[in-house]
């Protein structure tokens with residue numbers, strides 16, 4: 001049985017992997033000339049198995065006017081207004097109840113814990129190098145209200161099998177000594193020993209190479225998919241700008257662009273732009289991954305470099321302000337952790353990508369109304385963390 005996987009991001013490549021392992025004849029198609037050219041290219045690198053809290057949460061509706069007025073430097077809301085966005089916004093507000101927040105967080109947590117086991121298996125099977133490390137993670141909290149919410153969240157996560165602790169700042173500094181060289185004023189930290197780091201782009205590229213060699217998976221790069229080919233109401237292949245490819249099933253793994261191809265409604269996913277800068281390390285680079293919750297910035301040591309990533313901009317597919325937003329993020333990062341990176345280095349990689357965000361922060365994984373068309377998309381802030389589990393589950397469903 002021939003299956004086309006649309007999208008060679010980390011979700012598409014892992015989907016191809018589990019399909020190939022089940023014996024399918026797999027072709028991956030991407031319009032970019034290389035694997036992991038979209039959101040998977042320069043993400044934060046954090047395998048955040050314990051930090052799955054949904055974006056839509058109680059208290060968020062009250063913060064929206066301030067966010068829309070630009071009072072939070074880490075979030076910009078200036079999207080092109082359209083019906084799909086209004087529907088998404090309405091769905092998002094509905095997800096902000098305590099019950100929905102709890103259910104969404106737990107559902108993603110379960111997927112994340114499944115992903116953790118699956119990624120370990122892939123690592124031992126394929127022996128691939130992607131700066132993978134059991135780094136642990138510290139989420140730094142500044143406001144008492146954040147600490148109060150964290151107490152509840154820690155209890156919830158531990159009930160579901162995580163190993164997470166709320167620490168004082170001196171306890172956190174014992175875990176990661178370089179915190180003493182970071183900005184003061186934090187009141188506590190959530191420590192998750194079992195969270196990891198790894199470079200999603202390196203992983204996707206290395207895995208794609210193994211899939212080509214070991215499983216005969218074809219990668220058709222530089223080809224844009226324009227439409228689904230249907231025969232008798234069933235998916236029968238994909239139309240490209242320059243031809244057609246036949247298949248018995250098609251899986252849409254197009255990330256933020258998934259609605260444009262079909263299988264998910266227009267209003268199901270919003271692109272949320274974020275940025276990263278990868279720099280040589282500074283004098284006191286943290287070995288443990290750090291998240292500054294207030295500024296929405298993460299610091300991840302990937303091999304000998306430090307990646308600083310964050311911000312969440314609802315600006316449609318706009319990229320024009322990247323240079324200013326990256327500059328803003330770096331200035332904040334420098335205030336938070338002045339010695340963590342060599343901020344003046346010329347040897348740097350600056351990047352922006354679109355997170356495929358659903359209103360409930362859960363990915364969309366499953367069959368569609370069109371027989372033979374499947375979707376695996378909408379992984380939002382956690383696509384790297386969740387990729388293996390959602391890929392495994394969609395492959396099982398197709399087989």
Ligand SMILES: Cc1cc2nc3c(=O)[nH]c(=O)nc-3n(C[C@H](O)[C@H](O)[C@H](O)COP(=O)(O)OP(=O)(O)OC[C@H]3O[C@@H](n4cnc5c(N)ncnc54)[C@H](O)[C@@H]3O)c2cc1C
Nearest residue numbers: 009011031038039040044046225255274275382383384385
């Ligand atoms: C700044 C930032 C930091 C992040 N940090 C983390 C983190 O620390 N941990 C974590 O778990 N997640 C993180 N994420 C989220 C994660 O990167 C995404 O959820 C994940 O990469 C989505 O993967 P994907 O394969 O679904 O999409 P993508 O990687 O975007 O892949 C989609 C692919 O589809 C292709 N495509 C689009 N349209 C077409 C078409 N018509 N025809 C052919 N090809 C097409 C694109 O070229 C692209 O390669 C972060 C994201 C950002 C932006």
